[in-house]
Amino acid sequence: xxxxxxxxxxxxxxxxxxxxxxxxxxxxxxxxxxxxxxxxxxxxxxxxxxxxxxxxxxxxxxxxxxxxxxxxxxxxxxxxxxxxxxxxxxxxxxxxxxxxxxxxxxxxxxxxxxxxxxxxxxxxxxxxxxxxxxxxxxxxxxxxxxxxxxxxxxxxxxxxxxxxxxxxxxxxxxxxxxxxxxxxxxxxxxxxxxxxxxxxxxxxxxxxxxxxxxxxxxxxxxxxxxxxxxxxxxxxxxxxxxxxxxxxxxxxxxxxxxxxxxxxxxxxxxxxxxxxxxxxxxxxxxxxxxxxxxxxxxxxxxxxxxxxxxxxxxxxxxxxxxxxxxxxxxxxxxxxxxxxxxxxxxxxxxxxxxxxxxxxxxxxxxxxxxxxxxxxxxxxxxxxxxxxxxxxxxxxxxxxxxxxxxxxxxxxxxxxxxxxxxxxxxxxxxxxxxxxxxxxxxxxxxxxxxxxxxxxxxxxxxxxxxxxxxxxxxxxxxxxxxxxxxxxxxxxxxxxxxxxxxxxxxxxxxxxxxxxxxxxxxxxxxxxxxxxxxxxxxxxxxxxxxxxxxxxxxxxxxxxxxxxxxxxxxxxxxxxxxx
Amino acid sequence: xxxxxxxxxxxxxxxxxxxxxxxxxxxxxxxxxxxxxxxxxxxxxxxxxxxxxxxxxxxxxxxxxxxxxx
Numbered sequence: 001x002x003x004x005x006x007x008x009x010x011x012x013x014x015x016x017x018x019x020x021x022x023x024x025x026x027x028x029x030x031x032x033x034x035x036x037x038x039x040x041x042x043x044x045x046x047x048x049x050x051x052x053x054x055x056x057x058x059x060x061x062x063x064x065x066x067x068x069x070x071x072x073x074x075x076x077x078x079x080x081x082x083x084x085x086x087x088x089x090x091x092x093x094x095x096x097x098x099x100x101x102x103x104x105x106x107x108x109x110x111x112x113x114x115x116x117x118x119x120x121x122x123x124x125x126x127x128x129x130x131x132x133x134x135x136x137x138x139x140x141x142x143x144x145x146x147x148x149x150x151x152x153x154x155x156x157x158x159x160x161x162x163x164x165x166x167x168x169x170x171x172x173x174x175x176x177x178x179x180x181x182x183x184x185x186x187x188x189x190x191x192x193x194x195x196x197x198x199x200x201x202x203x204x205x206x207x208x209x210x211x212x213x214x215x216x217x218x219x220x221x222x223x224x225x226x227x228x229x230x231x232x233x234x235x236x237x238x239x240x241x242x243x244x245x246x247x248x249x250x251x252x253x254x255x256x257x258x259x260x261x262x263x264x265x266x267x268x269x270x271x272x273x274x275x276x277x278x279x280x281x282x283x284x285x286x287x288x289x290x291x292x293x294x295x296x297x298x299x300x301x302x303x304x305x306x307x308x309x310x311x312x313x314x315x316x317x318x319x320x321x322x323x324x325x326x327x328x329x330x331x332x333x334x335x336x337x338x339x340x341x342x343x344x345x346x347x348x349x350x351x352x353x354x355x356x357x358x359x360x361x362x363x364x365x366x367x368x369x370x371x372x373x374x375x376x377x378x379x380x381x382x383x384x385x386x387x388x389x390x391x392x393x394x395x396x397x398x399x400x401x402x403x404x405x406x407x408x409x410x411x412x413x414x415x416x417x418x419x420x421x422x423x424x425x426x427x428x429x430x431x432x433x434x435x436x437x438x439x440x441x442x443x444x445x446x447x448x449x450x451x452x453x454x455x456x457x458x459x460x461x462x463x464x465x466x467x468x469x470x471x472x473x474x475x476x477x478x479x480x481x482x483x484x485x486x487x488x489x490x491x492x493x494x495x496x497x498x499x500x501x502x503x504x505x506x507x508x509x510x511x512x513x514x515x516x517x518x519x520x521x522x523x524x525x526x527x528x529x530x531x532x533x534x535x536x537x538x539x540x541x542x543x544x545x546x547x548x549x550x551x552x553x554x555x556x557x558x559x560x561x562x563x564x565x566x567x568x569x570x571x572x573x574x575x576x577x578x579x
Numbered sequence: 580x581x582x583x584x585x586x587x588x589x590x591x592x593x594x595x596x597x598x599x600x601x602x603x604x605x606x607x608x609x610x611x612x613x614x615x616x617x618x619x620x621x622x623x624x625x626x627x628x629x630x631x632x633x634x635x636x637x638x639x640x641x642x643x644x645x646x647x648x649x
Contacts, residue, residue, distance in 0.1 A: 041589065217624055359620065361604035
């Protein structure tokens with residue numbers, strides 16, 4: 001799930017850097033050349049792919065021609081933004097190895113579930129989007145609710161990402177906010193409007209490579225400096241005098257035994273079951289990448305390949321945070337203290353480590369990786385927005401009978417309009433930073449109930465049209481209500497998160513769990529009160545009513561289920577090793 | 580008529596260009612060490628990291644070079 005920008009920046013952060021006028025890194029001409037080459041290639045790809053995006057299927061679904069590897073890398077890359085990298089590296093410094101849960105139990109089971117169980121229904125229904133699936137399964141009510149909320153939130157999130165990027169560029173490089181916002185938005189608008197989803201996917205694959213190449217040197221050189229993993233553990237224990245930074249599960253027995261203030265039930269059920277499954281299986285931003293696969297086998301393999309890479313990401317995100325605990329000669333502090341005292345904050349740990357090990361050229365590569373991460377995140381948001389707007393709002397409710405060319409034109413214009421709204425949001429957030437908090441909270445309200453609605457629709461034939469709509473609405477309102485309750489009365493946390501020792505992250509986990517449960521219960525109750533659809537209408541949409549096309553793999557090791565098993569076994573072993 | 584360019588071709592070209600730039604900078608730094616070198620500068624990561632990128636980039640560029648359609 002995406003790292004929240006509001007957990008990254010306080011309203012005063014920008015003021016701090018404006019008044020102090022310092023930056024973490026200074027780029028020379030070689031670094032600028034490295035960045036310029038990236039921009040040139042990105043724009044070239046947009047112009048090059050314009051010729052192959054003439055139909056709506058080509059523009060919005062990349063022609064459904066992507067291989068499993070490209071769709072898989074794009075799937076995981078759409079989530080691997082710079083804010084995510086820097087934010088979780090900072091969390092690793094602050095909370096230790098606990099932050100790895102967001103990469104392992106918070107992603108791997110859900111990604112494998114998507115590939116093995118859910119993908120056949122998304123794929124054989126030939127839907128263009130997740131709201132499109134809801135339309136086929138539940139009708140227009142559930143589709144409208146999810147499409148409008150997704151389109152609105154996605155484009156606002158894109159603006160928040162844009163603003164976050166501008167601040168990071170200011171903090172790390174001292175760049176002007178307006179320069180960063182306009183250069184990145186014009187570039188993204190150009191290459192997505194020209195090349196559609198195909199262009200966004202191409203750039204996500206490049207971004208994935210860049211992030212690994214730019215960030216991988218930090219853990220490699222860091223481990224050389226500290227003398228290996230065993231020495232690193234000993235140095236952290238010696239320096240902090242606490243074992244909680246290097247254990248993933250053994251400190252989760254009670255809320256106050258670990259620095260996150262979270263219980264294992266919150267991690268397993270809230271994060272691992274609801275939030276993770278909600279994000280990875282129903283957020284159209286990531287699912288759209290897999291829908292572009294060229295056949296069902298590729299569509300099933302793509303999330304499994306993505307899961308393999310996702311499992312390795314802590315090496316370039318969490319490990320640098322842990323290394324910083326050992327090698328940095330000064331102590332990093334929280335944003336509030338950093339703003340007050342001028343010290344470096346946790347969130348600057350990744351740029352600080354880049355500057356520590358990288359000379360010119362390599363530093364430019366690391367900064368390019370950060371820029372690429374931000375831009376592909378924006379491109380992902382904007383391409384998903386234009387698809388949902390065109391197919392599920394404009395084409396479904398406003399203009400149903402337009403030509404294919406008209407929808408492609410609408411998609412291109414939508415991309416520009418989406419980017420403009422994002423720019424507007426970025427400036428709005430600049431003047432009222434609390435908006436960032438509200439928008440991201442709103443976005444999280446839809447994810448857990450949507451998963452409830454989709455999964456029941458896929459696995460239970462009895463679920464009815466009315467149940468889909470009312471379940472989704474009730475779950476979303478539950479999330480909103482619980483959030484507002486704790487904001488109004490902070491002591492309500494002991495009911496929402498089951499303990500007054502719980503902290504913000506624990507609240508998120510439990511709020512998602514309750515909203516999902518309410519969604520599921522209401523869907524079941526309303527289903528029994530209303531008339532089910534005939535089974536013939538559910539062909540291709542629901543388990544038990546659909547014939548899944550057989551895959552003819554030549555060898556046993558080509559089967560998706562085998563690779564899902566391998567990835568899951570590695571996931572279990574890693575959790576035991578770092579228990 | 581040539582085949583359309585694959586994403587792996589773009590990846591190869593990008594890696595090759597970056598590899599060459601970083602190796603060139605690393606070579607320059609051998610003769611002109613920076614005043615404030617980064618930690619572990621003595622390992623010359625620019626040379627081996629850039630070199631590895633250049634080799635991988637070259638391999639991908641050649642392997643996925645758009646061929647002429649027959």
